[in-house]
Amino acid sequence: MMIVEQVSKRIGTRNLVQEISFNVEKGRMYGIIGPNGAGKTTLLQLLSGMEAPTSGEVLLQGQAIASIKRKELAKRVAVLQQGGIPAAAFTVREVVQMGRFPFQNWLGEERSDSEQLIHDAIETMGLTAIAHRQVDQLSGGERQRVALAKVMVQEPELLLLDEPTTYLDIGYQVQLLDTVKRWQQDRQLTVIAVLHDLNLAAHYCDELLVLHEGRMAAYGPPSGIMKPELILGVFGAKAVILPHPETGVPQLLLAPSVPPSEIR
Numbered sequence: 001m002m003i004v005e006q007v008s009k010r011i012g013t014r015n016l017v018q019e020i021s022f023n024v025e026k027g028r029m030y031g032i033i034g035p036n037g038a039g040k041t042t043l044l045q046l047l048s049g050m051e052a053p054t055s056g057e058v059l060l061q062g063q064a065i066a067s068i069k070r071k072e073l074a075k076r077v078a079v080l081q082q083g084g085i086p087a088a089a090f091t092v093r094e095v096v097q098m099g100r101f102p103f104q105n106w107l108g109e110e111r112s113d114s115e116q117l118i119h120d121a122i123e124t125m126g127l128t129a130i131a132h133r134q135v136d137q138l139s140g141g142e143r144q145r146v147a148l149a150k151v152m153v154q155e156p157e158l159l160l161l162d163e164p165t166t167y168l169d170i171g172y173q174v175q176l177l178d179t180v181k182r183w184q185q186d187r188q189l190t191v192i193a194v195l196h197d198l199n200l201a202a203h204y205c206d207e208l209l210v211l212h213e214g215r216m217a218a219y220g221p222p223s224g225i226m227k228p229e230l231i232l233g234v235f236g237a238k239a240v241i242l243p244h245p246e247t248g249v250p251q252l253l254l255a256p257s258v259p260p261s262e263i264r
């Protein structure tokens with residue numbers, strides 16, 4: 001559904017992202033991982049059409065993403081940015097409703113089942129009890145769940161998530177990714193997510209793209225990516241990789257680089 005061809009982004013003399021190419025297939029989930037400053041958010045902005053590449057091309061179903069009109073793009077691609085909901089005095093319900101704006105005509109009218117969509121998204125994200133509260137009075141985790149409910153009502157073909165588990169406790173991290181995964185599988189949604197937690201990325205993503213200093217350091221299924229040499233080379237961290245005892249998915253264990261006796 002998307003072809004990313006030799007995409008680079010340069011600002012001044014800095015190369016933020018360099019010569020990235022990969023194909024995105026419908027109904028799959030892709031993880032972008034890499035250290036701080038590697039270019040993950042920049043790449044996601046290029047994939048969303050929010051930023052234009054300096055060279056190379058992003059094609060969404062054969063059409064250059066840069067040439068698709070904003071409103072049309074907003075119907076097809078939803079982006080969950082870091083801290084991406086307004087800090088203004090809107091209620092949870094009002095913010096979720098905003099996800100339907102691209103579908104309204106100039107009179108603010110749209111299809112009749114949109115109320116049901118909004119109701120379902122609020123319920124799925126466990127927001128029913130706080131639907132009347134103002135978003136600027138919510139915790140970081142609650143706001144993140146509101147942001148996901150807002151993109152859910154957009155019913156996009158492609159969902160781009162920038163560190164969606166930030167602010168969430170471990171229970172909600174798993175709940176949010178479970179919700180996205182179920183949605184991906186039930187509706188053939190395509191998902192590309194920047195994730196910092198490599199263990200969650202290995203469990204939820206079909207393919208992982210590893211960025212290092214703006215370049216693609218590796219690309220493939222988690223079983224091919226979660227290798228101690230790669231983790232050391234890219235993150236500079238010594239890791240032990242073990243299969244999860246229940247799922248068999250490779251999981252990473254970190255250890256301090258100094259002996260425990262020196263830490264105590």
Ligand SMILES: Nc1ncnc2c1ncn2[C@@H]1O[C@H](COP(=O)(O)OP(=O)(O)OP(=O)(O)O)[C@@H](O)[C@H]1O
Pocket residue numbers: 011014016034035036037038039040041042043
């Ligand atoms: N507008 C800009 N002008 C110049 N440099 C920028 C600009 N935006 C980002 N950068 C730099 O580009 C590099 C990549 O930034 P980016 O935010 O894409 O990294 P990231 O991998 O998402 O990092 P993090 O994990 O810390 O969120 C960083 O070194 C950053 O300082």
